[in-house]
Amino acid sequence: MTNGSCLCGAVRFTITGPLRPVIACHCSQCRKTSGHHVAATSTHRDHITVEGAVTWFQSSDTARRGFCGICGSNLFWDGTGENLSIFAGSLDGASGLTIAGHIFCADKGDYYDIPEGVPQAEGYDPVLTTMVVD
Template identity: 40%
Template sequence: MTAEADRSGGCQCGAVRYRAKGELGYPHLCHCRMCQKAAGNYFMPLAGVRRSDFTLTRGAPKWFHSSDLVRRGFCGDCGTPLFYDIPGEDFINLTLGSLDDPDAVKPVMQSNTGRKMSWFDMLDGLPLEPQPETPDRENAIAASNHQHPDHDTKIWPLGETT
């Protein structure tokens, strides 16, 4: 369980935003094949929040039923995975990477490790890229960034009047 807080999050483009109040339960890394496919990654970090403490603050996700028991919410505009939902339960799982401050929630467990990548224990031994991005490239990316900032905004994209 993570400490009680009021957390916000959302998708990369800002079309879907949410707020989660209170405790996030069972922050974990799921290595199952469905989560790998849904995340487009090797695992999916998730944590649950009670539905009564969860609010969509902008937009609405699209849903995909990855099984008869589970649906996954994502942004229909940019594709960001946002939710793992078991209809009928009193909680919804948030993808931890979609939080505005993902570093604030530390996983406490791993699940479905039978599909975990066999080489994960070697990651810390991989060499690091010798050169960081050049300032010119960093400035060009910053000047053309279309990603929603890691905080709530009244209007998005910036410059819109509605």
Template identity: 55%
Template sequence: MYVGSCLCGAVTFQISGELKPPDACHCTKCRKTSGHYFASTEVARDAITIEGSDHLRWYQSSEKVRRGFCGTCGASLFFDPPHKDWIAVAMGAFDSPTKTQLELHIFVADKGDYYDITDGLPQNAQ
């Protein structure tokens, strides 16, 4: 069981089962949402329970994806493509170590010019 929350604790979540290795998305939308790149793990919809949903706000960032954040503290929590059987959860929102390792960088063609990716992990341009 993994648990996490937003900064103020108004939105909490629990995940049952194992976590997939996270990826880091460097696309412009993820950078603007998070302030840097967005590291997340995909979780089956039936494996996550969200509490405090009255504080959760959704922003439709594209035709196919919405992003969930706390309406109180503004913490970015979820990347949700409703047409998929999973939801992505921000790695920074977990309350304790996840024992996972970043697996991949995506949308590196859009990354900020102020940093380099030097960890040796695979990098996808898109």
């Protein structure tokens, strides 16, 4: 079981299933909403229980972003598919997760470098982003 929350604690969640490794997204939307790139894990929708009011922003035709309406913490990315993405920084305590790859590297900010040694995709990568956990 893994727990997480926003900064003020108004939104809390519990994950009862496995988590996907963390994927770093460097797209312009993730950079605008977070102030940097986003590092997110995911789990099957049936494995997460959320308590508190999540505010949703429809950021594209196919995805929305969930955050706390009180403190503004970015918590979720919700697109099509069986999994819900969870911002790794919102997890409580040590997660044991590692970054397994980077997507939308062509859009990354010019003020940082992406470390070598993990897969990098110029844009969307279905293999990295749809690692379905059992």
